[in-house]
Amino acid sequence: MARNVFITGATSGIGEAIAHAFAQNGDNLILIGRRKERLEAVQAELETLYQATVWTYQLDVTKVDMVSDICQKILAEVEVVDILINNAGLALGLEKFQDYAVEDMLTMLDTNVKGLLLVTRQILPQMVESNSGHIINIGSTAGIYAYAGAAVYSATKAAVKVLSDGMRIDTVDKNIKVTTVQPGLVETNFSEVRFKGDKQRASEVYQGIQALQATDIADITLYIANQPQHVQISDITIMATKQATGFTIHRES
Template sequence: MKRNIFITGASSGIGKAAAHVFGKNGDNLILCARRKEKLNEIEKDIKKKYGVEVFTYKLDVSVYEDVVSIVKKIVEDVGHIDILINNAGLALGMEKFQEYNVSDMEIMLNTNVKGLLYVTREIIPNMILRNSGHIINIGSTAGLYSYGNGAVYCATKAAVRFLSDGIRIDVIDKNIKVTTVQPGIVETDFSAVRFHGDKVRADNVYKGIKALDPEDIADTILYVANQPEHVQISDITIMATKQATGFNIHRE
């Protein structure tokens, strides 16, 4: 039976890779991101390759009114959501806390924490009514191991982990699973966004180490989602072989 998979931040990186692995798995897709033109390209590609249904919506998860409106539209168009993958998130800047740009701080909090809260809060009542569902939140090793010049980003990802745990407790009497997937270093446009388009600085993040690919994380998400009904993977951490904890990385 085909499932309906809702992925936020699906226009690039881990979100895009997840869309492809679930499409290949035969699941229908609901893809949201701020860049609708990118979603349209992904929709066309996935339909051609896998022949599944794909619905795309422009959405900024940090705007609550838009989340309410889009979730309502999704329910009208698709009917229900079997799996929610809260992938939308970002890091901006990398400075000492006392020197950090406040706007960058607010954007991270609004997207990484409030966005996850808004989307999950609007979708979970339908899962409770159906007594079925799976919420997969994309955290980070930054939520486990804080590092210098990244206090706010680390705090947002720690929030993802504890929100997941708290939600899991609150739905313990339902057939709803809650999982936190915590990747380490993954080579995407993450660092380019963090450094406001500074490609040289972004490339240096991955210099001397074979980082994870978005597909590595997507395959893990699919594994988590394909467990039997009685099996719930509460959290899973994935790091590159030459990464130990957080920014503890061996570079050649």
């Protein structure tokens, strides 16, 4: 039976790859993102490639009232969300904490933590009422291993891990699963966003190592969601073969 899978940040990178993986699996997709034209393009591609049922909603997860309105609209129109994948997130800059732009700090907190909180708070009560559901939160190895220039980003991803643990505790008496996925170095537009469009600097992040791809994380996310009801994968950390911790990386010259 097709599940209704709600994916935040679905217009690029890992979120878009996850949408493809679940659509190919025969699931229905509820996609949200800030860019209407990208949502429509992803929807058209999924419908063409997989004949998937796809709903799209333009949404900025940092806006409290907007999240409430759109999530309630989704619950009214789609009725049931079986899987919520909180993927929306970003890093901005790579400066020492004392030199960081406050605006960038707050944007990371608002998107990576506040956005996850707001969306989950709207969707989880329906899962509790139906005694069924799965929340998959996309964290990062940065939440385990802080690295230079990423104090705030690392803190936001540590928060994702702890929030997931707390949600799992609070729903332990329900048939609800909560999973944290913690990818390492994944070659997407992540670094281009971090460096505000500097393609050259972004490309250097992935030089000398065969980085993970968005499809790798998507495949693992689908695997997590396809486990039997009695099997809950609470946490999973994925790194490239030549990545040992967050930024302990062997690069070929």
